[in-house]
Amino acid sequence: xxxxxxxxxxxxxxxxxxxxxFQLSFDGKDQSAIVSLQTAEAASNLPASTKDxxxxxxxxxxxxxxxxxxxxxxxxxxxxxxxSPIQGVKENTMNGSHWxxxxxxxxFNIGNAQLGTREQFRQLCAEAESYGIKIIVDIVANHMGxxxxxxxxxxxxxxxxxxxxxxxxxxxxxxxxxxxxNDRWQVTQLGIGLPDLNTGNQALQDKIIAFLNDAIxxxxxxxxxxxxxxxxxxxxxxxASNFWTRVLGSLNNSSNLYIYGEVLQGGADAFAQYANYxxxxxxxxxxxxxxxxxFNNAKNVNLAYNFNAANVAPSKLVTxxxxxDTYANDDEIxxxxxxxxxxxxxAIVAARAHTVPLFxxxxxxxxxxxxxxxxxxxxxxxxxxxxxxxxxxxxxxGQNEYLRYxxxxxxxxxxxxxxxxxxxxxxxAYIDQPTNLTNxxxxxxxxxxGTFTVANGRITGNIGGGKIAVLYQDTQxxxxxxxxxxxxxxxxxxxxxxxLVGNIAQLGSWNVNQAVGPGSTTNYPNWGFTVSLPVGTTFxxxxxxxxxxxxxVWETGANRTYTVSASSNVISFDFRx
Numbered sequence: 191x192x193x194x195x196x197x198x199x200x201x202x203x204x205x206x207x208x209x210x211x212f213q214l215s216f217d218g219k220d221q222s223a224i225v226s227l228q229t230a231e232a233a234s235n236l237p238a239s240t241k242d243x244x245x246x247x248x249x250x251x252x253x254x255x256x257x258x259x260x261x262x263x264x265x266x267x268x269x270x271x272x273x274s275p276i277q278g279v280k281e282n283t284m285n286g287s288h289w290x291x292x293x294x295x296x297x298f299n300i301g302n303a304q305l306g307t308r309e310q311f312r313q314l315c316a317e318a319e320s321y322g323i324k325i326i327v328d329i330v331a332n333h334m335g336x337x338x339x340x341x342x343x344x345x346x347x348x349x350x351x352x353x354x355x356x357x358x359x360x361x362x363x364x365x366x367x368x369x370x371x372n373d374r375w376q377v378t379q380l381g382i383g384l385p386d387l388n389t390g391n392q393a394l395q396d397k398i399i400a401f402l403n404d405a406i407x408x409x410x411x412x413x414x415x416x417x418x419x420x421x422x423x424x425x426x427x428x429x430a431s432n433f434w435t436r437v438l439g440s441l442n443n444s445s446n447l448y449i450y451g452e453v454l455q456g457g458a459d460a461f462a463q464y465a466n467y468x469x470x471x472x473x474x475x476x477x478x479x480x481x482x483x484x485f486n487n488a489k490n491v492n493l494a495y496n497f498n499a500a501n502v503a504p505s506k507l508v509t510x511x512x513x514x515d516t517y518a519n520d521d522e523i524x525x526x527x528x529x530x531x532x533x534x535x536x537a538i539v540a541a542r543a544h545t546v547p548l549f550x551x552x553x554x555x556x557x558x559x560x561x562x563x564x565x566x567x568x569x570x571x572x573x574x575x576x577x578x579x580x581x582x583x584x585x586x587x588g589q590n591e592y593l594r595y596x597x598x599x600x601x602x603x604x605x606x607x608x609x610x611x612x613x614x615x616x617x618x619a620y621i622d623q624p625t626n627l628t629n630x631x632x633x634x635x636x637x638x639x640g641t642f643t644v645a646n647g648r649i650t651g652n653i654g655g656g657k658i659a660v661l662y663q664d665t666q667x668x669x670x671x672x673x674x675x676x677x678x679x680x681x682x683x684x685x686x687x688x689x690l691v692g693n694i695a696q697l698g699s700w701n702v703n704q705a706v707g708p709g710s711t712t713n714y715p716n717w718g719f720t721v722s723l724p725v726g727t728t729f730x731x732x733x734x735x736x737x738x739x740x741x742x743v744w745e746t747g748a749n750r751t752y753t754v755s756a757s758s759n760v761i762s763f764d765f766r767x
Contacts (some may be wrong), residue, residue, distance in 0.1 A: 224713055235584070236269045240412060240448035241505070243269025243662060244540055244580050245326060245548040249514050250274050250289055252564035253306035253314040259566060260321050264571040265627035267378040267580030270324040270448070272548065276311060276405070278302050280335035280348040286559035289518055293416060294335030294384065297352040300408070304563040308408070315409025324411035329399050331385040331437075332417040347385045351410055354397075361387060361394045361565050369537075371457035378422040379429045389421045390431030399440045402474060415468070418451025419459050423467075426460070434467040446545075450508050454515075455500075465502045469472045472507040472545070474498040476524075479511055482601075483534045485527050489615045494538045495593055497545070504544035511535035512550050518558070525558060528655065529570055534613050537658045539577045541603035541611035543572035543591035547583065549576070578636045578660040582611055585662055594623050600653075609662025610649070617655040622699045625649040631724075632661035645670065645724045648695040665733040673759040677709065677733045681766035684739045686719040688765070692731030693749075696723055704732060728753040733765050 237243045246268040248256050256263075263271060271508040277295035281288070300308040313323050332759035334355065335348040344734065345365040347356050355361050363386040368376045371577055382388060387394060415421070422431045441447060453461055464470050475497045481487035511532055513524035513539060527535075532565035551567035553559055561567065570576065582605075589606035596602065599616030607626045610674040627644045634640050636658040642651030653659050680688045690709030691698045698704035698757060709717030723729070730751050735743035745766045752761060 195683060196447060203363050205689060214319065218761070222762045229638075236267070236583075237584045237587050238567065240270045240324050240326065241546055242584070243267075244583050245270040245272050245508075245516065245551045247272045247548055248274075249285070249551050249567060250292070250304065250553070250561075250563045251551075251566055251575070252304065253310040255564060255566050257310075257314045257317055260323060262572055264321040264323060264355040266577040267584055268323065268571075269584065270326050270411070271318065272326040273328060275328045275330050275403075275416065276300050276302065276305055277330060277690065279304070284562045284564060286553055286563055289514075289559065289563065291335075291678070292563070293330055294348070295330045296335050296350050297355070298397045300354075300401070306564075311405075312408040315411075318410060324448065324511060325409060326412040326414055328408045328414045328416060329402070329403055329417045331387070331389060332415075333381065333386050336384050344383050345381045345385050355387075355394070360391050360473055363388050372554040373427040374426060374458035374460065374651060377458045378420055378426060382417060382420055386420070389433045390429075392436070395433060395437055399437055401606065402437070402744045403440075403442050406447070412448030412450075415449070415451040415671060418464060418468070418470075419453040419461075423460060423463055424685050425463055427685050434573075450546075456499075462500045462502055465506045469506050469508055469546070470499075470502060471513075472497055472499045472502075472509050473513070475507070476510050476512060479535045479539055480524060480527065480531070482538065483531045483615060485524070485531050488598075490598045491538070491595055491613070491615065492598060494601065494624040504542075507545040509539050509545040510548045510550060511539055511543075512549055513548075517550060526762055529573075532570065533573065533575055534615060534656075536576055536657070537579050537611055537613040538601060538603065540583045540585075541605070541613075542593075543605060545584070570766075575636045575658050575660075579611060579658070580649075581635070582609060582662055585609065592626065594625075594726060596621065596623060602649075605662075610659075612653055614653045614655060614657050614659075618652065619655070620650070620652055620699070621659075622648065622650050626742070627661075631726075635662075643727065646696065646722070650695045650699070671725050671754055671756060671759055673721050673723050673754060673761065675721070676760075676762040677719075678762060678764045679715055679719040680717050680733065680735070681715045682735055683717055686735050686743075687737075689734050689736055690719055690721070690731055691734055692729050694723070694727065694729045696721055697729065697731055702736065702740070705734060705736070707736075723754045725754050725756050733763075735765075 248271050275292045278297045278299050279291050279302045280294050280296050281291050300311055318325050337343040337346040337348055363379050365385055366380055368380045370376050388491035407462055421433055422429050424430055424432055424435055451464055453464045453470045455461055455474045478493045482564050499723050512725050516524035549571055551571045553561045554568040586605040586609055589608050592604040594602040600614050602610055602612050604610045607628050625644055629644050632642045638654050638657030642649055643663055677688055687708030691702055691705035697706055707719055711721045730749040732745045747766050
């Protein structure tokens, strides 16, 4: 289907261009048709499913705000959009610092003052589908809104909670809070500063199931369950219930839904057990990545290797650099990260295989909560480098990964033999590493620019300090040519030989221990070499004399230079003593 869309779009554009000299005008219907085809073209560049793409957390954006940005979101390479919670909430405030109000619902109905109505949600889902974008809905099923911030009131339901929930004592757990986070019963049966619902009650489950199926009927493509680790599992020793099996098993179109739970790691989290029922959040990995890029830690890309996810398969993980909690909560775990650190972290997270990366959109303006609820956040989500990594992730679906490191500040995330992302946290650097990539010249799709050459199992090229390189697809076949070197009049003493060394990988990258040689002495004191090099490559080189003890005699004078042509590459020169 995607190929057909692309072909049709291409044919239409040719017709439009041919008609331009006749200055034909188009009425509204014709213009709409062209827009529709452009929409289809954007959709054709996204992967088929959420699991193969990246998610934009449009935090606090209203349904209409998201809808107005769909063309940009598709162009930036996001397969899915996660909304904030869509249930009715206890207050209608639009103050950005009151973001938590969206996590204090009063019912299981769609629509609130901050995000919009049920009909606006339906319209969003319908239009998102035309762009090939999936809508993931944040769901709060663990608790309801409370009466106050502290003391007993924190665990008492707000007076405007749906009366059919508020007045049914069977729908509530003990109205008190967790005191021991290592006690699994407390973690699932007591409150997290909010009145805890008795999610084991089947009549309450029926309300939740009806709500979720209503969202599905309007076009929802999946759900994130807030505070999932506080909803008991069927396998819990104490307080077990069938919530997850019954609720998830009752959803319409369940095989096509993407479902994950917020199972923040730590305490009695039962992390691996939740992965038997849904995808889960690798919060520890986010912490590792923040340290890796130098946030409150020395830069060390090696820290970004291990998912630290209790041996849960990467394909079951949602990963991030930061979440709305690490940014917005009072402990400000990630609030002070710079945009550069966020960008470099994203290059690592979203370049990797198997997991589903989630990009959190921070509020816009100056200050932590400068913008109102319902408005779009800052523009980092569509930064050119962020988008380049998104498109890389989409293009690499199905490719395995191999992580390489060049010191502690450069990481190379290689995907099969198709592509690579390089994140350089340090200063300007020359990359010279083994690789499985197909031979070719790769143009950097990120803003750092430049090209990288892959030949004979090595990738070489320059990357700027603090820059990202995104390399895939647009490879030009590399033609290799033999270059014959003759170093004349290079007399040696016993145990000495002549070698060639230069600034490209094939000549050792100026490392005398990887120099080419020793040369042939058939016509001593002339020394002969034949080296296969990529056509079009310009390189610097010198001859050296080296003995078994690694004593080096360099040629004097400036480095020699040469550009490899398609044929007749014969170089002859005298050794400069």
